[in-house]
Amino acid sequence: MNSLKKPNSLFGFFYRYWISIILLVVLVALIRQNFVVNSFPFDVYDKQAVLEQNLTTNQQLKQDNSKLQLELNAKSDQKLEILESMARQKFGLIKPGEKYYQISISDQD
DSSP: OOSSOOOOHHHHHHHHSHHHHHHHHHHHHHHIIIIIISOHHHHHHHHHHHHHHHHHHHHHHHHHHHHHHHHHHHHHHHHHHHHHHHHHHHHOOOOTTOOOOOOOOOOOO
16 A cells, blocks of 8 residues: 555645745735735826926926026126225235236426
């Protein structure tokens, strides 16, 4: 006689197809997680809309920043010109490479 006992039909089915059953359970769990819990396609569309809105907002902010930077540079240039003229008049400062000439006019009658 054969010492190995033949499993019953239900246990034999699980014994024979255990890998397929495990993979099927994992597949069902993944499908449930994606479509029921995460509401898969709708959530992706919502996040895509938020992403597009953020990109549009970022583009607008970049344009505003560039305008403000240009204004700041223009104001800084004006202030530097005023500061430079004040330094030349009050303190007699000159730029590197410039030559300074002073003309004196004397009043002799």
